[in-house]
Amino acid sequence: MTNKNNEKLPKIGMLYLDHVLRFFDKSNFRGWPDKIETVTYHWKNDKARFIKEVKRKKIDILIGNIPATAYETFREIARALPNVQFLPSLDTQFSNKSKENVTRFAWKYDIPIPKTYVFYDKDKAEKFIDQTEFPKIIKKSYGPSNYGGYFVHKVDSAKEAHNLLAQKKYHPAYFQDFVPMSADVRVMLIGHKPVCAFWRRPPEGEWLTNTSQGGSMDYMDVPKELLDLAVQVSKSANAEYWACDIAVGEDGEYRILECATAFAAFPYIRDWIGQYLMWKFSNGRFAKPNIPLYNWEELGKMDASILRTLRYITFGKYTPSYDGAYFLDKKTRKTEEGELYLHELDNLFPMLATNDRTKEEWASEKWNFQDNYGKSVRKVHAKSNPIQENNSNEVSNSETQQSETLQVDKKEKKALLTKKKMRKIFTSIEGINKKKSKKVLEKFEVAELTEILDNTPETLVEELPWFKKKMLKELKKTWAKFKEKLENKEKQ
16 A cells, blocks of 8 residues: 555645735645745746746646736746646636636626626727616726726716726726626635635615725625535636625625636635645645635634734534534524534535646637637637627727737836835825835835735735724725826826
8 A cells, every 4th residue: 555645746836926916825835845846927028938947847736826917928838838737727717817708707607697798899889888778887807907896887878888988998898787786795715615705795875895995894694505606606617716706686696796716815715725735736645624614704703903814724523512512503504405503514515626627628719809809719709609699799800909908008017117106105195104105115016016006905904014994095095096097198
């Protein structure tokens, strides 16, 4: 019999990119006995060098999320490294690239979403606006600034929609039917098992649930049926780790709003993911983490400042005892199978190993509509969309899109990546003087700060002890105004 402790373990590498926040570090893989390598992609013309470094370090598994702006490049890199397993796979990360990709993923797997319309041709988008019913939601589909609600707009008339697209110049034009909802729920999963879930509710009289827009959150009583949907989506993506934002409509229906492997997670959740991956790749040498269902209801009672610092949380498995019986009487859920104790309900959501695929599911030649339409994907467009959507999902030549994207990217980089401008933004916030703004810029590169302010502004509260929530609230408003001014300059 082979001793598992003597088996050779695969060589793990951490995938990092300059100016992009790191989801994992080596501490999330505590106990891994071999050296964990790191490789960093430096953008521009770094593809060939990056491939050589991965080969030189003899990496078997490369772990890390890839941002939207590098996704297609890493498709090419992955093909050049056929013996390296990217984790999550590029197929699993397909939804990370854009809202359009989330939509195509949902269409393929019959996942409920608000009815969606995507246009690359400006004239056809304008014609659709004149013919459709309102209200509608218009979103920025592609790029690193997809988050926080600042690029999601509710329009109530054709005139408002025309004006918005003329101002924002979103490309493609991405519309969804407006679905009134009472709340949404974010569910995080590891190995298709829910490990954290929380409600986000809009302020009274508003429709956006983002906490950055004033929404509230709580962790209690997330329905099993909603968790079932999140598990279905995670399995469809073949995701080792995953997060879904699920709208709870006023009509009682659940609809997926967002899903991806890139999401904000407390450090202890990233530790759980690391433990899961160590189990997956060690042939049982490391134990699979035991994470009880609804653990978030108890952990969520702690202050967020504590949750941001907790590491390496572990749970024992349930064993029946007289003492435990008392508490179990208080912790049950009604399900289709009847009323179940939590440890019984936990068995309905086992943590599973994902499948290692050898073929590409979302090959860019077919599915990269953002860049390739008018070249190789025109013939497959009708096949890749539901029949009922064929008339409303039109795509035009991609060269115009690529030109527009490059121009915007250059302007944003020039406008954002200056210390002087960033210092001015921070010192405009009450309580942040020149000395404190200097500390911020010493801790974070300007490009990294841009990414933080776009995607995870709460990081500033986590990383800087003196940074107060009141400052964060004011900074979010200031940053939103700055981005709006930037976009106004782009259209001039």
